[in-house]
Amino acid sequence: MAAPTIRRATAEDAEACHDLVQRAYAVHLPRMSVRPAPMDADYTEVIAADEVWVAYAGGRLAGVLVLAPGADHVLVENVAVDPDHQGTGLGRRLLGLAEERAAALGLPVLRLFTHVTMVENQRLYERVGYVETRRSTEGPWSRVYYEKRL
DSSP: OOOEEEEEEOOOEEEEEHHHHHHHHTGGGGGGOOOGGGGGHHHHHHHHSSSEEEEEEETTTEEHHHEEEEESEEEEEEEEOGGTTTTHHHHHHHHHHHHHHHTTTTTEEEEEEEEEOOHHHHHHHTTTTTTEEEEEEETTEEEEEEEOOO
């Protein structure tokens, strides 16, 4: 399998982003009481508002990374990998891109959160150097928060 090509998303990628997020998050739905917010996002709006990166392999979208730079950190709002590409290192590559972008922006911290039932994601984040900072329930979402200092 050829290495995916990563580039900034454009409005033309919105539908493919939406479809990929549905596939990527579907495995988690049986364990959750509510749908993850990224599944219901309008990716035309997300691409217009945030820094969105897409990874294409074989002419098909393989991964999406959504970053929201703040005053003192970059929030990784979403990192989603197509099930056919999970386990290939693409998630790590996208998280590495998040680090590159934070450094380029002069922001020394990355933050993210995930649902408490998404234990596979938690293991990945911890393997690549994120540290759990807290857990909380906000509305219907029970979340685990992570931070990585660069």
